[in-house]
Amino acid sequence: MKEPTYFSHYLNRLATLWVVFLLISSCQSGDNLPEADPDxxxxxxxxxxxxxxxxxxxxxxxxxxxxxxxxxxxxxxxxxxxxxxxxxxxxxxxxxxxxxxxxxxxxxxxxxxxxxxxxxxxxxxxxxxxxxxxxxxxxxxxxxxxxxxxxxxxxxxxxxxxxxxxxxxxxxxxxxxxxxxxxxxxxxxxxxxxxxxxxxxxxxxxxxxxxxxxxxxxxxxxxxxxxxxxxxxxxxxxxxxxxxxxxxxxxxxxxxxxxxxxxxxxxxxxxxxxxxxxxxxxxxxxxxxxxxxxxxxxxxxxxxxxxxxxxxxxxxxxxxxxxxxxxxxxxxxxxxxxxxxxxxxxxxxxxxxxxxxxxxxxxxxxxxxxxxxxxxxxxxxxxxxxxxxxxxxxxxxxxxxxxxxxxxxxxxxxxxxxxxxxxxxxxxxxxxxxxxxxxxxxxxxxxxxxxxxxxxxxxRTNIKDPDEEKDNLEKGLLEAGAQTYNIYCATCHQTNGKGDGTRFPPLSETEWVTANRGPNRKRLISLLLNGLEGQIEVNGVAYNGIMPAHSFLSDAEVAAVLTYIRKSFGNEASSISATEVAQVRKEEK
Missing domain, CATH: 2.120.10.30 (TolB, C-terminal domain)
Structure with missing residues (x-):
């Protein structure tokens, strides 16, 4: 068999480099990529x-x-x-x-x-x-x-x-x-x-x-x-x-x-x-x-x-x-x-x-x-x-x-x-x-x-500039929340949100209502869904009434009434969403 020449070594080396180049090129062009998820x-x-x-x-x-x-x-x-x-x-x-x-x-x-x-x-x-x-x-x-x-x-x-x-x-x-x-x-x-x-x-x-x-x-x-x-x-x-x-x-x-x-x-x-x-x-x-x-x-x-x-x-x-x-x-x-x-x-x-x-x-x-x-x-x-x-x-x-x-x-x-x-x-x-x-x-x-x-x-509302009127989420939410509040809540907490002074606590300027983060925010949602019995303290005053469960309300209705409460009676807390309500309801089932 003939001994390999310098030229044949050169050709083999060139071929190897060409294969490497092709592999890199195919990788960069989209070949040999993993299969994508269907969605x-x-x-x-x-x-x-x-x-x-x-x-x-x-x-x-x-x-x-x-x-x-x-x-x-x-x-x-x-x-x-x-x-x-x-x-x-x-x-x-x-x-x-x-x-x-x-x-x-x-x-x-x-x-x-x-x-x-x-x-x-x-x-x-x-x-x-x-x-x-x-x-x-x-x-x-x-x-x-x-x-x-x-x-x-x-x-x-x-x-x-x-x-x-x-x-x-x-x-x-x-x-x-x-x-x-x-x-x-x-x-x-x-x-x-x-x-x-x-x-x-x-x-x-x-x-x-x-x-x-x-x-x-x-x-x-x-x-x-x-x-x-x-x-x-x-x-x-x-x-x-x-x-x-x-x-x-x-x-x-x-x-x-x-x-x-x-x-x-x-x-x-x-x-x-x-x-x-x-x-x-x-x-x-x-x-x-x-x-x-x-x-x-x-x-x-x-x-x-x-x-x-x-x-x-x-x-x-x-x-x-x-x-x-x-x-x-x-x-x-x-x-x-x-x-x-x-x-x-x-x-x-x-x-x-x-x-x-x-x-x-x-x-x-x-x-x-x-x-x-x-x-x-x-x-x-x-x-x-x-x-x-x-x-x-x-x-x-x-x-x-x-x-x-x-x-x-x-x-x-x-x-x-x-x-x-x-x-x-x-x-x-x-x-x-x-x-x-x-x-x-x-x-x-x-x-x-x-x-x-x-x-x-x-x-998409998370990307586009919001319309000043149409995209105001509180506009319809507060109206719906006010209606739900007047039907189910005003009898005890009063239309002004100040409570009756003895059995039913005020809803204004209290952490029970205005908490924006963590467990206290979820506590408010849970309270409306599940009700509450036993003594609690609100703004330094003890109350011992009964709060009935309102789990019959839809997620949207709960979100609306809580948003109304959190933005009324002197409160300036953020909105509650139906997504949050659904999550709390799911966690507590």
Missing amino acids: DGGLFLPDGFEAVVVVDSIGRARHLTVNDNGDIYVKLRVPNEAGQGIVALRDTDGNGKADVIENFGDYPDTGNYGTGMEIHKGYLYFSTAGEVYRTRLDPEKLVPEGEVELIMKDDYKNAEHGYEHIAKPIAFDNQGYMYIPFGSPGDVCQEFNRRPGAPGLNPCPQLEWHGGIWRFDANKLNQTQQDGYRYATGIRSVVAMDWNEKENSLYVVQHGRDNLHRTWPDMFSRWESAVLPSEEFFKVEEGTDGGWPYYYYDHMREKKLLNPEYGGDKEKTTGAENVEWPLLGFPGHFAPNDLYFYQGDQFPDRYKNGAFVAFHGSTIRGPYPQGGYFVGFVPFEDGKPSGPWEVFADGFAQLDTIVNTGDAAARPMGISMGPDGSLYITESVQGKIWRVMYTGDKSEFGEAAMAKLEERKNS
């Missing part, structure tokens, strides 16, 4: 896209990252019962479903706001509310076994003012630096935080240590905020942050201020307070000043306006030319909680280098439907948006009209990309992860493929 995991996606649920119910998932081998690492909002705050996932048979699930991460955790999760130069970086840690990954092992190193610890400067916006997302540049936001301690740097009519402090002392982005050495251990460099200022609260590799620059989407109507009722209507101010999309460079707390952005008028705490009247722009304006503004209270610039090749070309944004969903849009609860997309060209924002993935909440945050079955939270260009999305209610894939013909992808998502943008 795409409940998601609505552009034509040609499909989704598979990787895992469900791993705990309240926040941000995630995907390793080069496809392993997934997820940060939980709160550690599990064993004190472990990270979940590692592996798909060993290639069907898209995680079949190895391991919890790890036994580290000190300040607060319950775990957020950041990034892989950088062989290390897994992750954050709690107050710390940034890292541990070295072993390519042979799913769970890292090395030492957990403390990179940065928040020393909570100005903590006496409170500390509301404490998330610690993480981003890295290409020069060895790590970027961390330090959110504002309050809403708009008022003399008395969130007090109606309270003036803003000018200059705002909180800007020395908060309301901005700090830059740190990504490899130095045991840093505090003092060791960092204030890279940008005037940025109220950031959870959505990413380093854009193509532009070699940092980008963020800021959470806008809250409660314009509650704080300034004579100036802003409830509708204006629901849709304003905008969530601002910034390109952040060294020295950027986003304008907080002095300014807010109105995306409908495309204006940066002076906040009323600083003399604003919805028209004044005094000094706004000296601060950074956003690349674009999203509607208010969408709650942008992750930002990811797509670098893969699997998706159609229009998505390359564009920005995906996970809108976690609002809590303060009442009396209008809550907004957000979807993943949006912003096409990019030359470092800035090249078109309006779009809806990429919807259906997380599993219902159209979201009255209260707790009604949503899922709230999209984190976004990352796998080695084959698939997009991974987490949600924070139960802990589900979707893998979104493109399986269509990229050459045929166009506007028609996105038509149904454009229709959702203009019709």
Whole structure:
């Protein structure tokens, strides 16, 4: 047999490289992808896209990252019962479903706001509310076994003012630096935080240590905020942050201020307070000043306006030319909680280098439907948006009209990309992860493929701008609730809600009625459904009457009458939804 020649060796090597190239190309073009779920995991996606649920119910998932081998690492909002705050996932048979699930991460955790999760130069970086840690990954092992190193610890400067916006997302540049936001301690740097009519402090002392982005050495251990460099200022609260590799620059989407109507009722209507101010999309460079707390952005008028705490009247722009304006503004209270610039090749070309944004969903849009609860997309060209924002993935909440945050079955939270260009999305209610894939013909992808998502943008109540009259949820709810109240409740509690002074307690300004969170909110629903016997104390007075069960009322009737009570007689609590009532009824059967 003839000895192989150099040329034949070369041909064999070339053939091997060609096979590898074909395998990579087929993977990026959508071949060899796992089979999608028949219903795409409940998601609505552009034509040609499909989704598979990787895992469900791993705990309240926040941000995630995907390793080069496809392993997934997820940060939980709160550690599990064993004190472990990270979940590692592996798909060993290639069907898209995680079949190895391991919890790890036994580290000190300040607060319950775990957020950041990034892989950088062989290390897994992750954050709690107050710390940034890292541990070295072993390519042979799913769970890292090395030492957990403390990179940065928040020393909570100005903590006496409170500390509301404490998330610690993480981003890295290409020069060895790590970027961390330090959110504002309050809403708009008022003399008395969130007090109606309270003036803003000018200059705002909180800007020395908060309301901005700090830059740190990504490899130095045991840093505090003092060791960092204030890279940008005037940025109220950031959870959505990413380093854009193509532009070699940092980008963020800021959470806008809250409660314009509650704080300034004579100036802003409830509708204006629901849709304003905008969530601002910034390109952040060294020295950027986003304008907080002095300014807010109105995306409908495309204006940066002076906040009323600083003399604003919805028209004044005094000094706004000296601060950074956003690349674009999203509607208010969408709650942008992750930002990811797509670098893969699997998706159609229009998505390359564009920005995906996970809108976690609002809590303060009442009396209008809550907004957000979807993943949006912003096409990019030359470092800035090249078109309006779009809806990429919807259906997380599993219902159209979201009255209260707790009604949503899922709230999209984190976004990352796998080695084959698939997009991974987490949600924070139960802990589900979707893998979104493109399986269509990229050459045929166009506007028609996105038509149904454009229709959702203009019709779904969690996405569209609410109609000031038609979408006011309280309008019909309060009328129906008043009717039910007068039939079943007024005899005992009186038409004015003050009770009879002896046997039947008042319904005004009591935690029994106005509780907005946790067990006490459910207690009110349960009380109406099941009744109550025995002595209770209301506003310091003991009552010992009998409250009959009203389980014969429908979920909608219970929701309406409780909403009426919570918004009448001097009460200003949030609405109760039929979804909440149904859930309590189901739990107590």
